[in-house]
Amino acid sequence: MLTISEFGRRTGLSHKALRLYDVSGLLPPAQVDPANGYRLYDEEQLERARRISVLRQLDMPLTTIAEVLAGSDEEGLIRLNRWWEAEEATTAARRATLEYLRDRLSRSGTPGLTPRPVLTRDVPETKIATIRCDTDQQSLVGVIVTSTNAIVEHLTAAGAELTSGSWVIYHGAVTPESEATVEMCVPFAGLVDPSGPIAIRVEPAHREAYCTITMDECAYPRIMLAYDLVYDWVRSAGVPVDGPPREVYLPDCHLIPRDQPAVDIALPIERKP
Structure with missing residues (x-):
């Protein structure tokens, strides 16, 4: 002893x-x-x-x-890698935020978000696995990465087919000062049981307006300009909003160069007669 x-x-x-x-x-x-x-x-x-x-x-x-440290070394390695990936994603997002602020302070850069079109599309009914949790702005990126990875690992272990990328639904306003509920969603095909925080549900078919941004433009506060662009378009079109906003990520978006299109900022809207 x-x-x-x-x-x-x-x-x-x-x-x-x-x-x-x-x-x-x-x-x-x-x-x-x-x-x-x-x-x-x-x-x-x-x-x-x-x-x-x-x-x-x-x-x-x-x-x-x-x-x-709770389980075997193999399980610990999986949890360690999952946490570190979230930390690296958070660091990349903070770096993009820093570059945005440097650009605005130097007054030598282009506008915060270059002009781009807002488009519409119909999204079919989709079966998804989800995790809901409350987070603030500082922890948001880590929560998204960790939860999405956990869902993908669960679906893969169950033999499900991943049918596209993933998305995050914002059920409230996430800010640096306050928490709100976010829902990480991964679409799949196959039979999968819920497990722990992972729920299985069907996302209803809907129509949505969206614009596409890069991973660098995802950084707060620049991403808010993309939300403003979509909301302004919806208001000017006179189309009622029909659900909470979301960020739709392309498959393996973390492997896409940070200055290339990777994410859609989307807002469900009512279908016109």
């Missing part, structure tokens, strides 16, 4: 960190002396503690660390 000081020295964790991981249930001591309350650790806990230390250096939240 190792004292908390010896255990901390061998793992690079402070007393404060070890007490926090004890309270959170992430790394409780093997024993607690009932007489003096001293924490004692087993040598077999060293590897888990070192992994926690490394993951914390990556700024991984404690709840995510618990998920990574």
Whole structure:
């Protein structure tokens, strides 16, 4: 058995960190002396503690660390890769936001969003797997990537056929200061059961107005200009809105160059007689 000081020295964790991981249930001591309350650790806990230390250096939240360490190493690797992909997507979105602000501050760039057409299309009834959750603007990209990947993995494991890309439905206004419900949707063909947060439902057939943007233009706040473009077109056309707005992503959009068309900003509208 190792004292908390010896255990901390061998793992690079402070007393404060070890007490926090004890309270959170992430790394409780093997024993607690009932007489003096001293924490004692087993040598077999060293590897888990070192992994926690490394993951914390990556700024991984404690709840995510618990998920990574909950199962086998193979399951942990899947969760780690899923989290890191979301982190990289968030970083790319922040970089695009930074470039937008630099452009606006320098006053030397083109308008925030170059002119483009707003088109309409009919979308057939579609079977989808979805995850709903509440998020704010800072966490939005990570939530979209993590949830969409989880849905795709579930569908693939069930032998379903992925029929197109994916989309995100905004059931409220997501801002830097407030959360709202977003719904990540992946269309598929086949028989799949719901699992955990993943639900199965049918998206009704509808008509929608949309414009197409690049991944760089997806960055907040530039993406809001694309929403304005679609909403302005709908108002000028005198067509009633018939559902919440959505972002429709092309298959493997993360592999498309960031300056190429990859995402549709869409708004369901009523069909004209």
